[in-house]
Amino acid sequence: MTEWVPFENGEYIVLEAFLMTPDHKAAGIEKAYIEVSTGPGGRKRVMGKGLIQPFSIVTLHEEHDAIDLVVDLGGEFKYRLKEPVLKSGKVFSPDINSLVQFFPSRPWEQISREEFHEIRKDLNFLGD
Structure with missing residues (x-):
């Protein structure tokens, strides 16, 4: 596949996005x-x-090198991005949010609504 991006030019709101590790931390x-x-x-x-606590990215990386990103754009448009490139601020206080930029490192993997909900229900979000 030579074209990684399944969308037309423009801006798209993400309804939900999270980083996750293989052991279900998010x-x-x-x-x-x-x-x-x-x-x-x-x-x-x-x-x-988007906004994230950079401290949480560091926490996820302490145990795993591989972190995936899951995004929900609404309806059937749900995707899992394997090991995206992440760029974030260098504020490491646990209670400070900072801008994070993410870029795909390979083609987008569309997932079904059911798979999205299965992934989502098994996650343990940091700070919960």
Whole structure:
């Protein structure tokens, strides 16, 4: 697959987004959205943004190198992004939110509503 981005150019609100590890630990991303644009050579690219506690990203990485991102754009548009590229602020206080940017590192994997709910119900969110 040469085209990783299954959307047209524009901004899309993310209803729910979270990072997760293989052992079901998770951290939510608030006020998330994605921007799709066409870059050099006519190739689509995507960048997502939202708010997260950078401390939680560090906590997830302490136990696992592989962290996935799950996004719900509404309806049937639910995706799991394996090991996205994350860029976040360097505020490591546990109670401070900062901007996080996320970029896919490989093609988007669409998941069903049922799979999304199965994943979601098994998660243990940091701070809960």
